[in-house]
Amino acid sequence: MTTRAGVLCAGSVVADVAKVIDAYPALDHLATIEQVSTGTGGPGLNMAVDLRLLGAAFDVGMLGAVGDDLHGDLMLAACATLRIDTTGVARIPGAVTSFTDVMVERDGGRRTFFHHRGANALFDGATADLGRSSARILHAGAPGIHETMDTALPGGGNGWSALLRRARAAGMHTNLELVDLPPQRMRRLVEPCLPYVDSLVINELEAGALTGLDAPVPTADGPVDWATLERMALRLIDGGVSTLAVVHFPAGCVAAAPGGRTWRQGSVRLSRTQIRSTTGAGDAFAAGVVLGLHERWPVDRCLRLGAASAAACVTSPHTSDGIPAAGACLAAADRAGYRPTGRPGDDRGR
Template identity: 40%
Template structure:
């Protein structure tokens, strides 16, 4: 009997203290918080919840570390409410849960994150035990934010490589999510991971950092440069699928030579509340569709639809809907112009 498909998420569980502001102030300036709320955040949390919202019957397990404070209890409640298997979500007695002050700008939806690591500094490869895991795929993140994972571990250049190798030894296929850290940090920590990754779903800035080349400037994406960078990164790793997303769309490359481009949804400006978590939502759409056996074209369409649904709320996963409802948004709003 085949092993059940599903995803175990590992790494970042934090509490997002989301704040919608009227403008972004200059240094020593003042802005007004229009709305605020607390929700789960971090790569492991966001992917786990997004997958369960897309399909409540989809198998999702998680590995992480949180404190036993109010933020930690909120995360446990969110995991339980969505049916996420969390027996490997370690709760540190007396510990503080990591949190992010996530500021979203009302006019553009762009966000700025200020991160407090707290208990997540205790995350190490030893915490990632895959014995008894039922899922078929690992989603791991975020390099550059966790000293215990960023440092060399045993004979490996860093803990991320060690965990990916452990997962593969346990029969799991692997995916990694990156964070908006310095390009040289991304290159240093993630390039050694490429030979033990099966998937990589990242943005235009991150692919440029990995390839060591510019892929845009002043918020504008150079799609042609992204294609070159993606090919360079794919050739340096073992990935069967590499997807690069950006506001106007996404490109996908496969080990077999397939290359697809898909524009993003034409979401009305008044529907956008914040971009926090949109990249996680996009990746959730890709992983769900691929594991369900969809074509790559359909996977890209779903990923954009899930990301667009996410944009409607300030929280990272609040706007995510069942997959059919996400696709209904695509039918309603339509698509941007084709990517050159």
């Protein structure tokens, strides 16, 4: 990592079509759509966009696939505006750019996703040309929604593990992000990747599916079983993650490193009325952590920026629009304060 700089993001390129509704209807009943907007989305592209919004001064690039349609035009134009290199984004004739209809409840920001895989199903990053990239970090997101990358390879593993292995061999730090999948499928897709992953940033449901541990945190105000969540992170290290495993949830996050070292960070204290949509909050959290890793920050500072970035994200109804530069994120979070972690000295800004 000493002679490299930048982040290369590989995976999902999605057009998020956000539709703010008055309330979720019962089956066969009516909901009113109050707002409609289209923006960038997907665990691959969101990382690239959020890094730029946080003020990343290093190069940011994208590996992925879009169709030759209007949504493809919009995604590439957004990347151009943010100076995200799309040399590695294939434009596939006849394909539909992947999109998600995001139904966001007006009060509280709960959301439901209706996803069309489209061009993402055709993305093949296993043989992507990494030799031209001088990126310090390869971010991959996410197994489970890319048919080609998810397919098992004859020699073992899958497209994701092949991409991560090649990135590691090229001298990149590798970071992996996930989406919620049934536990058996999650383990089948992700376990072959873990030996080639340097950092992993996932939520408690994804971590529970991988580790077999259960510590649900349904609300930001708890209760929180911090000890079990730390065990999740430590078990991910035991599973092959080489440097840092981070598990985030509404009340905060935990992290673990080899040797048994753990960290805790509370989430930012926001009222329900401040939360417009939680869409993209996990990606925003991951972007804060990855920016800090790229800049070689201490882990506690990386986690604090992750929490601050996620908090900024949820104040907007759109996936990334609420995220300002890292300094502004941290200043706003420090003013609001952080939720307690049950460990003295961890709750700075309260």
